[in-house]
Amino acid sequence: MTELKYVKAIKDGDFRGLPISRASTAVNMTGSWKFFRPHLVSKNSPCREACPLQIPIAAYLGRLAEGKPSAALALLREFNPMPAVTGRVCPNFCQNACNRMEFDEAVSVGELERYLGDLGLEQAPDPVTVNRTEKIAIIGAGPAGLSAATFLARRGFKITLFEQAPAAGGLLRYAIPAYRLPRAILNREIDNLLKSYQIDLKCECRIGPDETSQLATEYSRIIWAPGLQSSRLPAAWPRLPLIKGALEVLSAISRGADINGQRFLVVGGGNAALDTARSLRRLGKEVEIIYRRTLAEMPAYAAEIKQALAEGLVIHTEEVIENVKPLTTGLQLFIHKSRKINEQIGAGEFLRTATADCLIAAIGQESDLRFNEHNNFITAGDFAHGAASVAEALASGRRAAETVLQQLGILPVPENITPDLKSKSRIEYKQLQLDYYAKKPAVKMAELDSLSRKENFSEIHQTLSSEQMQIEIERCFHCGSCTACGICWFFCPDVAIALDREESDLESRVLFDYDHCKGCGQCAAICPRGVIEMEEDN
Amino acid sequence: MQKQAILLGSDAIANGVKLCRPAVISAYPITPQTHIIETLSEMVDRGELESQYIKVESEMSAIAAVLGSVSAGSRSFTASSSQGLAMMHEVLHWFAGARLPLVLVNANRALGAPWNIWSDQSDSFSQRDTGWLQIYCETSQEALDTIIIAYKASEQLMLPIMVMIDGFILSHTMERLLIPDQQLVDDYLPAYQAPYRLDPDDPLTFGAAAQPDLFYELKKTFSETMSEAPTVLKNCEADFRQAFARAYSPVMRCPEGDEKSDTAIICCGAMTGTARVAVADLNKRGLSTDLLKIRLLRPFPKDELCAVCRDKKRIIVLNRACSYGVGGTLSQEVRAALYHLEQRPLVNDVMISLGGKEVFPETIAAVIENREELSSVDCNWLK
Ligand SMILES: Cc1cc2nc3c(=O)[nH]c(=O)nc-3n(C[C@H](O)[C@H](O)[C@H](O)COP(=O)(O)OP(=O)(O)OC[C@H]3O[C@@H](n4cnc5c(N)ncnc54)[C@H](O)[C@@H]3O)c2cc1C
Numbered sequence: 001m002t003e004l005k006y007v008k009a010i011k012d013g014d015f016r017g018l019p020i021s022r023a024s025t026a027v028n029m030t031g032s033w034k035f036f037r038p039h040l041v042s043k044n045s046p047c048r049e050a051c052p053l054q055i056p057i058a059a060y061l062g063r064l065a066e067g068k069p070s071a072a073l074a075l076l077r078e079f080n081p082m083p084a085v086t087g088r089v090c091p092n093f094c095q096n097a098c099n100r101m102e103f104d105e106a107v108s109v110g111e112l113e114r115y116l117g118d119l120g121l122e123q124a125p126d127p128v129t130v131n132r133t134e135k136i137a138i139i140g141a142g143p144a145g146l147s148a149a150t151f152l153a154r155r156g157f158k159i160t161l162f163e164q165a166p167a168a169g170g171l172l173r174y175a176i177p178a179y180r181l182p183r184a185i186l187n188r189e190i191d192n193l194l195k196s197y198q199i200d201l202k203c204e205c206r207i208g209p210d211e212t213s214q215l216a217t218e219y220s221r222i223i224w225a226p227g228l229q230s231s232r233l234p235a236a237w238p239r240l241p242l243i244k245g246a247l248e249v250l251s252a253i254s255r256g257a258d259i260n261g262q263r264f265l266v267v268g269g270g271n272a273a274l275d276t277a278r279s280l281r282r283l284g285k286e287v288e289i290i291y292r293r294t295l296a297e298m299p300a301y302a303a304e305i306k307q308a309l310a311e312g313l314v315i316h317t318e319e320v321i322e323n324v325k326p327l328t329t330g331l332q333l334f335i336h337k338s339r340k341i342n343e344q345i346g347a348g349e350f351l352r353t354a355t356a357d358c359l360i361a362a363i364g365q366e367s368d369l370r371f372n373e374h375n376n377f378i379t380a381g382d383f384a385h386g387a388a389s390v391a392e393a394l395a396s397g398r399r400a401a402e403t404v405l406q407q408l409g410i411l412p413v414p415e416n417i418t419p420d421l422k423s424k425s426r427i428e429y430k431q432l433q434l435d436y437y438a439k440k441p442a443v444k445m446a447e448l449d450s451l452s453r454k455e456n457f458s459e460i461h462q463t464l465s466s467e468q469m470q471i472e473i474e475r476c477f478h479c480g481s482c483t484a485c486g487i488c489w490f491f492c493p494d495v496a497i498a499l500d501r502e503e504s505d506l507e508s509r510v511l512f513d514y515d516h517c518k519g520c521g522q523c524a525a526i527c528p529r530g531v532i533e534m535e536e537d538n
Numbered sequence: 539m540q541k542q543a544i545l546l547g548s549d550a551i552a553n554g555v556k557l558c559r560p561a562v563i564s565a566y567p568i569t570p571q572t573h574i575i576e577t578l579s580e581m582v583d584r585g586e587l588e589s590q591y592i593k594v595e596s597e598m599s600a601i602a603a604v605l606g607s608v609s610a611g612s613r614s615f616t617a618s619s620s621q622g623l624a625m626m627h628e629v630l631h632w633f634a635g636a637r638l639p640l641v642l643v644n645a646n647r648a649l650g651a652p653w654n655i656w657s658d659q660s661d662s663f664s665q666r667d668t669g670w671l672q673i674y675c676e677t678s679q680e681a682l683d684t685i686i687i688a689y690k691a692s693e694q695l696m697l698p699i700m701v702m703i704d705g706f707i708l709s710h711t712m713e714r715l716l717i718p719d720q721q722l723v724d725d726y727l728p729a730y731q732a733p734y735r736l737d738p739d740d741p742l743t744f745g746a747a748a749q750p751d752l753f754y755e756l757k758k759t760f761s762e763t764m765s766e767a768p769t770v771l772k773n774c775e776a777d778f779r780q781a782f783a784r785a786y787s788p789v790m791r792c793p794e795g796d797e798k799s800d801t802a803i804i805c806c807g808a809m810t811g812t813a814r815v816a817v818a819d820l821n822k823r824g825l826s827t828d829l830l831k832i833r834l835l836r837p838f839p840k841d842e843l844c845a846v847c848r849d850k851k852r853i854i855v856l857n858r859a860c861s862y863g864v865g866g867t868l869s870q871e872v873r874a875a876l877y878h879l880e881q882r883p884l885v886n887d888v889m890i891s892l893g894g895k896e897v898f899p900e901t902i903a904a905v906i907e908n909r910e911e912l913s914s915v916d917c918n919w920l921k
């Protein structure tokens with residue numbers, strides 16, 4: 001047989017004559033050809049900018065997508081001390097700004113936050129050590145007070161929380177109904193905070209303005225976060241025992257007290273009105289709502305209105321109660337058509353009378369604290385900025401903590417715990433490269449049907465399963481945040497990109513080999529999240 | 539064991555590929571693709587074939603994807619046709635130059651313009667100079683068998699092989715054939731052991747810049763390996779015959795022809811089947827004609843061809859591809875090979891079909907009957 005010289009040589013591992021070499025081409029510094037160089041620049045995702053807590057949603061969801069739920073939770077907690085709570089009750093400011101809305105439907109950020117929050121119930125935050133001598137007092141253990149306590153404890157402070165109620169939580173405990181926020185969840189989340197941060201909670205301890213000077217002797221700083229504890233009543237109504245404020249009723253329901261009467265009328269269009277009406281119905285009462293404007297103008301969260309209507313709640317719109325008269329049992333109500341006079345609502349023509357065992361006003365809250373001297377004390381939460389939301393209260397608590405740190409000279413003045421989002425630009429939908437995404441509807445939490453839920457306080461929604469979470473997490477574009485997805489690595493024609501998936505600094509996860517990058521810009525064009533920018537190479 | 543089946547040509551080929559256990563298959567699924575890769579994708583989907591199936595966005599990417607997978611040491615497969623093969627052109631050169639083994643099946647179809655989807659060999663003939671081995675098959679059975687042989691030869695030579703079938707004529711017709719047992723194929727074709735591959739633990743540089751002298755040296759070696767290819771292929775074909783009892787060789791004499799005749803028809807691909815019918819009839823009628831089929835186009839088997847044409851006076855080459863300005867592409871190859879014979883036969887260059895123009899036994903018979911009228915200088919187009 002012919003001697004097959006070259007075939008034999010290959011078989012013997014002799015690469016001579018083949019275009020293969022053991023020499024490296026790394027010596028060819030092709031990078032010297034470039035005029036532009038890529039670099040990583042994180043951007044603000046619109047969801048983050050919309051979130052009162054400025055949670056780096058793109059980044060923590062990135063960790064979750066990478067299969068690192070504990071790391072995701074840790075990052076989420078850096079910004080949000082109560083994710084199991086906000087994951088349930090936050091109106092999701094983030095989702096309303098989500099870039100994915102332009103693609104198909106917003107990412108269910110709230111659901112994902114709740115998923116991690118629930119995970120956190122079983123994984124308390126890492127404990128801190130108290131290493132500062134200054135003591136801080138916080139009045140009010142609502143979300144604002146708890147948040148301020150958390151952020152200060154993380155800096156080594158010993159915190160004393162004064163709370164007038166028998167337990168911490170504020171409106172979370174004494175207003176928001178259990179079918180939206182089960183108490184077991186709330187208790188667990190608060191207990192974790194109190195334990196990990198060694199917060200000294202003093203319940204049934206009401207602090208009035210008069211005690212301030214006394215506290216000042218023991219505590220370096222005092223933060224006031226007492227919320228707004230009283231419901232306002234319309235000025236036109238007489239003051240009668242059967243006319244109550246929504247907070248009073250909700251608080252009684254939360255504490256499991258008996259609620260007398262059968263027929264209730266609730267006045268108002270906000271969350272308090274809906275929560276009161278829906279809670280009373282769950283206790284077997286007959287309840288109707290009277291609201292002075294239209295359904296579309298109701299300030300309550302849209303999802304809540306939808307759920308209430310599904311449960312069969314009757315809402316009379318564009319009506320006002322002009323007068324109330326006591327009867328031997330119950331009340332007589334004079335209902336008028338509402339009338340708009342220069343944006344103000346007044347009573348128009350008389351419509352009908354009605355009777356009720358109890359009339360509840362849910363038209364706003366006010367503080368029961370009266371301060372005489374307004375010497376610069378630090379405030380937080382609803383008390384500071386007016387009735388708002390849990391997320392805003394938590395953010396405000398963080399700002400109060402910041403103020404304390406700055407006043408004590410621990411945090412240099414321009415520095416903040418709250419991130420300075422202004423230093424980075426927002427990433428718009430058009431800047432994303434979405435060829436790698438397919439349209440997919442958002443995953444929603446399973447919901448108890450309206451019939452089986454309307455008679456009890458069982459939680460309406462179920463936290464996503466890990467399978468559902470997995471599907472939903474893949475919908476997030478992680479706008480402006482490198483996820484180390486490796487797409488740039490794959491496309492770089494010069495093998496000039498290396499990835500460090502373990503790197504937590506998002507701007508250091510992609511390493512450019514500038515000795516070999518030719519500056520073609522393919523990486524910048526292909527990055528789905530728009531974090532690679534080209535700059536002139538000098 | 540081999541089991542009988544009646545299969546579409548494309549499916550027969552898919553079965554042949556499956557028996558060779560490619561670790562990676564990449565293809566672009568749109569026209570002018572055949573259902574070879576469709577059938578393979580279904581096999582992968584059903585879990586009958588353990589293979590990474592990479593669907594890409596163009597033929598250029600399909601060939602580039604397998605360039606990567608073969609570099610990494612995986613036996614791979616791709617298939618294409620006409621414009622698709624033309625689009626692969628750049629990477630075809632690179633594949634061979636990089637000395638990587640692959641089997642690619644091409645269903646021969648016309649290249650536009652004008653638009654035409656039928657059988658025509660111009661697509662692969664115009665890839666003759668890319669450094670690939672090219673084998674043309676007459677039947678689906680031959681194609682199935684050739685794939686198995688080609689993987690073996692390709693991996694021994696570290697050169698890619700293109701296996702051709704006639705588009706529609708083979709790809710879209712049913713044929714009764716034998717499908718070998720997996721065990722039989724496994725015994726014949728061992729798993730691919732790449733002598734060199736992309737491996738971060740043993741880094742090698744592939745195809746980096748070569749200075750002129752080195753480039754020249756490398757291409758010389760390439761050419762020398764190519765000249766060893768017919769021997770390697772023949773050995774693989776001989777082993778195949780032993781194991782599977784079907785014989786193939788680079789140039790094949792068809793038994794329908796008259797070996798002693800001084801006139802021979804040369805063709806390649808499925809047209810040989812039609813020629814067999816025509817020639818059998820011609821011989822019956824006393825118009826003695828021999829019939830030779832070219833299986834291997836690259837490297838061109840000139841020794842084998844010279845051996846069977848030594849005593850011929852006239853060779854009539856039936857072409858299905860044209861090199862415009864010269865004539866039938868196959869005729870050029872035949873002429874160049876036979877130039878070395880002391881007694882050179884006359885070569886008639888006949889353009890018998892392009893773009894699927896139907897070839898009947900009578901079409902071929904008419905060429906032979908009127909052979910004295912054929913020009914031996916210019917290309918003969920049908921009237
Ligand atoms: C019915 C209802 C439903 C709501 N639903 C939602 C919702 O779904 N989503 C959402 O984001 N927001 C919702 N909100 C708003 C949200 O609950 C509040 O914005 C938030 O709780 C404010 O937090 P805070 O800490 O400022 O005040 P609070 O939650 O009111 O907490 C203040 C705490 O201070 C204590 N305190 C008060 N005075 C004293 C004192 N003198 N001494 C000691 N302790 C004192 C109180 O007992 C209380 O525990 C709802 C509000 C209501 C009323």
Ligand code: SF4
Pocket residue numbers: 045046047048057058097098099100107109475476477478479
């Ligand atoms: S896609 Fe993700 S990162 Fe982008 S805005 Fe929506 S939730 Fe935020």
Ligand code: SF4
Pocket residue numbers: 481482483484485486487488489510526527528529530531532
């Ligand atoms: S393509 Fe992926 S890995 Fe590369 S910069 Fe963008 S997000 Fe990071």
Ligand code: SF4
Pocket residue numbers: 037038491492493494495496497512516517518519520521522523524
């Ligand atoms: S793709 Fe690679 S070569 Fe091109 S600019 Fe980016 S890093 Fe440089």
